[in-house]
Amino acid sequence: MSQVLQSQYSGQRVDTGSKWYTLFQKGVELGTWNVEKLFDEIGFEQDRASWEALSQDERDQIRYLISGFLDGEREVAGDAATNLQRIMGAPCLDENTEKEMYMTMLTLTEHKHTQFLDVYMQEVMDDQDNYNDLDPRRGTRIPVVQATGLGEVFEHQGLLTAKAANTLNPVDIAKAATNYHLNVEGILARVGASAISRFPERADFPLLNYAFKFVSTDEGRHITHGIELLKELIEKEEAGNPQFQGVKQGIVETLYQDVPYMADFGYMFTDALDDPLGLDFNEVLMRGGNLIDGMYNETLGLDIDYMEVLNVVRDRYLEINEWDIKQRVHEQEQHYQRKRGVAADGGV
Amino acid sequence: MGGSEMALDRELRELARGAEFTATDEEVDRAIEEAAEELGESPESVRENVAYIMDSTFEEEGVSTSFNEMVSGTSLEDDVSSTGDPRLEALEMYKLRQRI
Numbered sequence: 177m178s179q180v181l182q183s184q185y186s187g188q189r190v191d192t193g194s195k196w197y198t199l200f201q202k203g204v205e206l207g208t209w210n211v212e213k214l215f216d217e218i219g220f221e222q223d224r225a226s227w228e229a230l231s232q233d234e235r236d237q238i239r240y241l242i243s244g245f246l247d248g249e250r251e252v253a254g255d256a257a258t259n260l261q262r263i264m265g266a267p268c269l270d271e272n273t274e275k276e277m278y279m280t281m282l283t284l285t286e287h288k289h290t291q292f293l294d295v296y297m298q299e300v301m302d303d304q305d306n307y308n309d310l311d312p313r314r315g316t317r318i319p320v321v322q323a324t325g326l327g328e329v330f331e332h333q334g335l336l337t338a339k340a341a342n343t344l345n346p347v348d349i350a351k352a353a354t355n356y357h358l359n360v361e362g363i364l365a366r367v368g369a370s371a372i373s374r375f376p377e378r379a380d381f382p383l384l385n386y387a388f389k390f391v392s393t394d395e396g397r398h399i400t401h402g403i404e405l406l407k408e409l410i411e412k413e414e415a416g417n418p419q420f421q422g423v424k425q426g427i428v429e430t431l432y433q434d435v436p437y438m439a440d441f442g443y444m445f446t447d448a449l450d451d452p453l454g455l456d457f458n459e460v461l462m463r464g465g466n467l468i469d470g471m472y473n474e475t476l477g478l479d480i481d482y483m484e485v486l487n488v489v490r491d492r493y494l495e496i497n498e499w500d501i502k503q504r505v506h507e508q509e510q511h512y513q514r515k516r517g518v519a520a521d522g523g524v
Numbered sequence: 525m526g527g528s529e530m531a532l533d534r535e536l537r538e539l540a541r542g543a544e545f546t547a548t549d550e551e552v553d554r555a556i557e558e559a560a561e562e563l564g565e566s567p568e569s570v571r572e573n574v575a576y577i578m579d580s581t582f583e584e585e586g587v588s589t590s591f592n593e594m595v596s597g598t599s600l601e602d603d604v605s606s607t608g609d610p611r612l613e614a615l616e617m618y619k620l621r622q623r624i
Contacts, residue, residue, distance in 0.1 A: 370593055
């Protein structure tokens, strides 16, 4: 929206005119929806009935899609609470106090998304093993996430955010924010959400649908934060500040590094299972390309080379299309079972 | 709660790369009035939050990408369980949010 957002109050330590104050305040107002009250308000009944009525192949398709979100939400929540919170205090950034305030709200909402997904899978999708008991932050992702390239994006997220939190260098911060806010939240989460919107009528999941609309509203503020953060870094680079040189190049490079594995997420819940719900891998890729164009080119004013994006995605697709994906998932399931045994013995 | 702390732009615009408006302005105005009465809030406050739920960006001139994929993004056009209009969908979400 074209906003004239202005608090009626002023403080001394907190700048109530800051964009990040506005994001924080709107997060307090709109982002504190109560997951347990949503369960009570909508109920699980229709979702369970729809789940029971689907074929096993259709259930697996939804299970794969939701599994990507479950591991993803847990990993973004963890990195926000640790690395991003520290980055918001970086000396190279302005408005540190308000950014730090906002990051607490971002972290809270990511944990709520994890809370929703974990309980939902347990309550609605527990007719077979969901592999959702071990913590990806301790090295064990859900088998299909690890078997495809989606896990690589989260691995990259952990590495980039940890590095930026350690160096507090503007180029490192730009790379971390690109991976986290643009690639994971702005593209992966939104193409996944768009797939839920395309569920056919026989896959009527009102609780899942409402919850993801709340998630989508929260992610909107998160993406706005990422865009504004990157704009600040780009402006400082373009102003000639030596410390900021390389910001734009870092943003573009991070997209090229992540994009083939981001496409794997679409493959994971469509062509990897012969797409019984008709969610359409090409539609997923087209939506992702549209979001890349909007955020990177139009909003940030960068010059993303379409051909390079298409080439790396095509090369990756040709590679994974040769895989025996069922065998790879099976191997990861065996790995998961071994890790369960270690966890049961008191290890990690 | 209800956005009383902030002065927001209340104009509801169709978003670039977003879902098309399918309801009339009059239908939306009437739905906002009814929701305000139901919630015990001012219509202005409800309208402000509908606008914010549709799009939280700080862009001054329109937006280059829709920031709320399932409510105001093009995904809404595929959602058979939705109201079909991004303004009415955002209003439904605001009413539900106020209940929970």
